[in-house]
Amino acid sequence: GEDVEQSLFLSVREGDSSVINCTYTDSSSTYLYWYKQEPGAGLQLLTYIFSNMDMKQDQRLTVLLNKKDKHLSLRIADTQTGDSAIYFCAETRSYNTDKLIFGTGTRLQVFP
């Protein structure tokens, strides 16, 4: 996950909101994504945002993009125990390819 950084761990209480942060360095990013990985499983796309957008909301998920600061965040409202997983941000750097550059992942732990 070179050039895409995330904090390693986040712990929240069930019912609270979670905010997972990501910073990237390449200003040519076109799309930015959030993936979820449960133990022993592949990656599941949660949502994505186009680089000219500031915000995208999808049910309990809100993505905020600050392109000036190269900062992406994922807010999960009303976090549930089933949300416990590793969350990866990822970017693509060209409109002609969907090659993904992944961050290091943030492990979200939800406790009752």
Add this chain to the structure above:
Amino acid sequence: EAEVAQSPRYKITEKSQAVAFWCDPISGHATLYWYRQILGQGPELLVQFQDESVVDDSQLPKDRFSAERLKGVDSTLKIQPAELGDSAMYLCASSFRGTGAETQYFGPGTRLLVL
């Protein structure tokens, strides 16, 4: 719902042995990807196919890794000889055309342990 299939799910081998992983993408998906995910890190693209052609293998260690997608459908990733540092999860993904904001669908992965 269509899924990306991978086998085996787990593989234990000794260093210097050969290993092979198989991936069957979602039917109709032209683009297939192999990623390597080292424990505690994000996935890194090893190779990308468009139909049967390789379009990106810049991160593939070609001295020991090879990948093929002969008929543009399923794909095999091979390591020969395996080294201790190859222990990782190998993920396969596919997408319809491989451009823009298309969703990449990931398989469950093959976890490799090299002893």
